[in-house]
Amino acid sequence: MTEQEIRDQLVRxxxxxxxRGYSVGSAGNISVRLPDGFLMTPTNSSLGSLDAARISKLDAEWRHVGGDKPSKEVFLHRAVLSARPEAGAVVHLHSTHATAIGCLAAPGEDAPIPPLTPYFVMRIGRRLPVVPYYRPGDGAMEPAVHAAALEARALLLANHGPVVSGKTLLDAVYASEELEESARLALLLRGMPARELTPAQVDDLLTTFG
Structure with a gap:
């Protein structure tokens, strides 16, 4: 895809x-890796009304070189994309159910959502680490996010929201949607004798789908 096509896709x-309520107001931000740098949603922008021409562009060293000023959480995306060179995009949302899990789970926990469906395992994987709480925009969280992203495609920021990577922007969005629905399902079944996928079934999914 050309850069313009990626910009248009990001808007859509x-x-x-x-x-669909996965973000509200100016909450959430998205980044996409380019051959010569990165695209990122601007600071204080709404995902519902992005302007393709005003999307922030950063160079390969994460310096702002075009468009509006990028999100104050540039470091969050840098931490994930530097930890996962195969990832082409990062989606950070404040989606309700995933954020609720991030308020219930203990920081340091690495599987706060059980493997209830194959699609959760296929899109998110075996691990979903919970990063301790940091104030939004606090760059001090970068090392903790980087460490978590080294071992997982997605993570939860305690009391904040999910951060999900994907090979492409579409992959990252699909995985973010799957995470939110899996969180909703986990909360719906909380305290009930739900049947989880077995370790062997999880291994089979990861072996088959990567």
């Missing part, structure tokens, strides 16, 4: 996430 997918 951002609007779709916003319209």
């Amino acid at each position: 997918l951002g609007a779709s996430l916003f319209q």
Whole structure:
């Protein structure tokens, strides 16, 4: 895809996430890796009304070189994309159910959502680490996020929201949606004798789908 096509896709997918309640107001931010740097949603922008021409562009060293000023959480995306060179995009949302799990789970926990469905395992994997709470925009969280991202495609920021990586922007969005639905399912079944996938079934999914 060309950079312009990626910009247009980011606008479409951002609007779709916003319209379905995965983000509200100016919450959430998205980044995409380019051959010569990165695209990122601007600071204080709404995912529901992005302007393709005003999306922030950063160079390969994460310096702002075009468009509006990037999100104050640049370091969050840098931490994940530097830890996961195979990832082409990061989606950070404040989606309700995933955020609720991040308020219930203990920092340091690495599987706060059980493997209830194959699609959770296929999109998210075996681990979903919970990073301790930091104030939004606090760059001090970068080492903790980087460490968590080294071993997991997605993570939860305690009392804040999910951060999900994917090979492409579409992959990251799909995985973010799957995480939110899996969180909703986990809360719906909380305290009930739900049947989880067995370790052997999880291994089979990871072996088959990567």
